[in-house]
Amino acid sequence: MRNLVVQKFGGTSVADTDKIKNVANSVIREKKLGNDVVVVVSAMGHTTDYLMKMAKDISEVPSSRELDMLLSTGEGVSIALLSMAIQAQGYDAVSMNAMQIGIITENVHTKARIIDIKTDKLNKYLSEGKIIVVAGFQGVTEDGEITTLGRGGSDTSAVAIASALDAKRCDIYTDVEGVYTTDPRIVPNASKLDVVTYDEMLELASVGANVLHPRSVETAKQFNMPLRVRSSFNLENRGNLIKGEYDDMEICRPVTGVAVDMSKVRIVVCDVPDEPGVAAKIFTTLADEHISVDTIIQSYARLHNNTNDIAFTINKTDLPRAMELFDKINDEIKADKIHIDDNIAKVSIVGAGMIDRPGVAATMFDTLANLNINIKMISTSEVKISCLVDADVANDALRALHKAFNLGCDVIATVKGDLPNI
Ligand code: ADP
Numbered sequence: 361m362r363n364l365v366v367q368k369f370g371g372t373s374v375a376d377t378d379k380i381k382n383v384a385n386s387v388i389r390e391k392k393l394g395n396d397v398v399v400v401v402s403a404m405g406h407t408t409d410y411l412m413k414m415a416k417d418i419s420e421v422p423s424s425r426e427l428d429m430l431l432s433t434g435e436g437v438s439i440a441l442l443s444m445a446i447q448a449q450g451y452d453a454v455s456m457n458a459m460q461i462g463i464i465t466e467n468v469h470t471k472a473r474i475i476d477i478k479t480d481k482l483n484k485y486l487s488e489g490k491i492i493v494v495a496g497f498q499g500v501t502e503d504g505e506i507t508t509l510g511r512g513g514s515d516t517s518a519v520a521i522a523s524a525l526d527a528k529r530c531d532i533y534t535d536v537e538g539v540y541t542t543d544p545r546i547v548p549n550a551s552k553l554d555v556v557t558y559d560e561m562l563e564l565a566s567v568g569a570n571v572l573h574p575r576s577v578e579t580a581k582q583f584n585m586p587l588r589v590r591s592s593f594n595l596e597n598r599g600n601l602i603k604g605e606y607d608d609m610e611i612c613r614p615v616t617g618v619a620v621d622m623s624k625v626r627i628v629v630c631d632v633p634d635e636p637g638v639a640a641k642i643f644t645t646l647a648d649e650h651i652s653v654d655t656i657i658q659s660y661a662r663l664h665n666n667t668n669d670i671a672f673t674i675n676k677t678d679l680p681r682a683m684e685l686f687d688k689i690n691d692e693i694k695a696d697k698i699h700i701d702d703n704i705a706k707v708s709i710v711g712a713g714m715i716d717r718p719g720v721a722a723t724m725f726d727t728l729a730n731l732n733i734n735i736k737m738i739s740t741s742e743v744k745i746s747c748l749v750d751a752d753v754a755n756d757a758l759r760a761l762h763k764a765f766n767l768g769c770d771v772i773a774t775v776k777g778d779l780p781n782i
Pocket residue numbers: 369370371372373402512533534535536538539540541542543544545568569570571572617
């Protein structure tokens with residue numbers, strides 16, 4: 361471990377030139393504390409959404425290679441401007457994109473995983489005392505093709521760079537003061553979690569707490585990299601820490617947080633033959649195209665015609681490609697029809713403390729029933745329960761679940777211990 365901190369600033373933190381100057385101040389502040397600094401930045405404001413919209417205006421299913429060429433440009437603007445802002449204050453800074461560094465990813469477009477990060481140039485610049493400003497979200501394949509890591513992926517760039525450089529910490533600066541029991545924009549009395557474990561944060565991020573990209577937490581866990589989430593706009597607040605384990609002997613709350621995910625669409629493959637190989641065909645076809653599948657339900661076989669339905673959820677962005685694939689394989693799977701439901705949301709409760717604690721699922725279902733909310737699908741793991749509901753009632757469900765599990769800041773004054781110094 362060395363005296364190096366990696367900082368990451370998201371889109372809202374670099375939304376205009378004044379905010380970029382503010383970020384430069386935070387970077388210099390860290391440098392003045394005696395640390396080497398590598399800064400990872402996202403595209404300014406809603407740039408990536410805007411680029412995406414232009415692509416969709418031109419083609420309904422744009423080529424994923426060209427999408428990556430387009431989307432990766434956003435971060436290029438931020439790194440150059442931030443580097444200039446740091447230099448304008450008399451500090452030595454250099455901007456670098458993924459190609460210049462060698463952030464090597466697998467050969468997959470729009471959701472590539474990082475395989476390796478070359479550290480020679482980074483180390484050279486650090487040894488010269490430079491602050492390095494790195495473009496998040498982007499990568500490059502061994503063959504020199506530009507890739508991106510998936511929406512929100514700059515968090516993962518930052519943690520991967522911190523791990524590759526053996527940094528002492530990775531600080532994620534964003535537009536809220538840390539990770540809360542739920543999205544504080546939807547539930548204003550959400551409580552800030554002072555310390556969260558990698559496992560709980562991974563579950564929370566995977567079910568929609570998009571304050572962190574799930575793969576950034578996965579990488580932090582793998583390399584045991586302490587992650588701090590804090591506000592770009594209030595440096596007095598030290599945010600929160602995500603690390604290996606709680607210091608308490610036994611976790612006392614059954615549920616740590618609740619989340620909603622509006623990014624999914626449900627596909628129901630209706631009336632497929634109830635015979636071996638059908639599910640395998642559907643899911644290997646999707647997997648071969650790197651389409652991840654979430655909750656899966658297969659209905660009982662209907663005895664009169666020996667068919668069943670297979671329902672599952674995928675990301676909305678993968679829907680056009682998935683439909684093309686279903687057209688191709690339908691001769692083999694013989695589905696009567698494919699039903700799409702895109703007005704859905706997934707609400708989830710997460711907590712390591714729910715293991716072996718009866719009644720947690722019952723409380724969740726009861727809370728939704730009291731709001732007259734119909735549950736369309738349920739999936740569970742040891743530390744999570746998710747229900748698929750109509751999108752229009754999802755935020756009401758979130759608020760009610762947050763209340764039912766006593767997560768409001770009026771109920772729990774302090775969540776977990778003091779924030780340790782690292
Ligand atoms: P950035 O541009 O900095 O990457 P994001 O928009 O990706 O920021 O993530 C920050 C947002 O995450 C917050 O504005 C908040 O609305 C949302 N969010 C969702 N769940 C949570 C949670 N549990 N705690 C904090 N923020 C959350």
